[in-house]
Amino acid sequence: MYRSxxxxxxxxxxxxxxxxxKAQSGLAGGLCFFTGAVRNSNLDDAVGxxxxxxYPGMTERQLDQIVDEAARRWQLHGAIVVHRIGHxxxxxxxxxxxxxxxxxxxxxxxxxMIMDYLKTNATFWKKESIPDGHRWVEARSSDQAxxxxxxx
Amino acid sequence: MGQSELEILLEAPITVAALKSMIKxxxxxxLNAASRTQTIMTAVDQEMVDDSAMVSVASEVAxxxxxxxx
Numbered sequence: 001m002y003r004s005x006x007x008x009x010x011x012x013x014x015x016x017x018x019x020x021x022k023a024q025s026g027l028a029g030g031l032c033f034f035t036g037a038v039r040n041s042n043l044d045d046a047v048g049x050x051x052x053x054x055y056p057g058m059t060e061r062q063l064d065q066i067v068d069e070a071a072r073r074w075q076l077h078g079a080i081v082v083h084r085i086g087h088x089x090x091x092x093x094x095x096x097x098x099x100x101x102x103x104x105x106x107x108x109x110x111x112x113m114i115m116d117y118l119k120t121n122a123t124f125w126k127k128e129s130i131p132d133g134h135r136w137v138e139a140r141s142s143d144q145a146x147x148x149x150x151x152x
Numbered sequence: 153m154g155q156s157e158l159e160i161l162l163e164a165p166i167t168v169a170a171l172k173s174m175i176k177x178x179x180x181x182x183l184n185a186a187s188r189t190q191t192i193m194t195a196v197d198q199e200m201v202d203d204s205a206m207v208s209v210a211s212e213v214a215x216x217x218x219x220x221x222x
Contacts, residue, residue: 036222055214057198058195058214061199062200083221095222115222121200122219122221123195124220125216125217125221136217138218138220139191144218
């Protein structure tokens with residue numbers, strides 16, 4: 001199975017990820033892509049931008065283990081995870097999860113599981129700029145519930 | 153905890169809970185006490201663990217708030 005896990009300040013390209021996944025992971029019938037982008041509001045405040053930091057070394061390991069877990073559950077041909085760090089503006093891409101499998105069902109489910117686990121297990125933290133200054137984004141219990149649901 | 157790095161010399165392996173009782177926040181509260189009112193996650197050698205995990209004398213330990221990526 002092909003896999004690529006990247007943590008980078010630079011933007012990513014969906015077109016390039018699609019080409020890469022097709023070229024590297026054989027003839028997969030189902031390719032599922034999720035992209036997360038920076039929102040312009042949170043908790044009723046306008047958000048002017050985000051600063052993302054992570055725990056170098058551990059984050060890559062966590063993402064690798066999350067992809068391992070997806071590959072254990074579904075027959076995957078390939079997976080690409082790209083997460084951006086540093087300063088981002090509303091509308092900017094933050095995260096890409098792309099998965100290829102023989103059929104759409106596996107691709108949809110694996111993509112969703114990787115995203116749900118990433119939200120609660122990968123060591124990234126967001127600080128947002130709001131009219132009053134800055135604040136660290138707090139974890140949501142709904143994200144934890146979504147990730148835990150995969151373990152049931 | 154308001155600090156990016158701290159070196160603690162251990163003579164023998166101890167639990168995460170014991171280590172947390174040795175570390176104080178700027179307000180004087182230990183990490184152990186603080187974890188009763190807020191979620192503090194722990195990684196030992198870059199693996200998430202709970203309070204009963206062991207910390208060896210050469211371990212890299214990190215304490216952090218719940219993650220918010222994606």
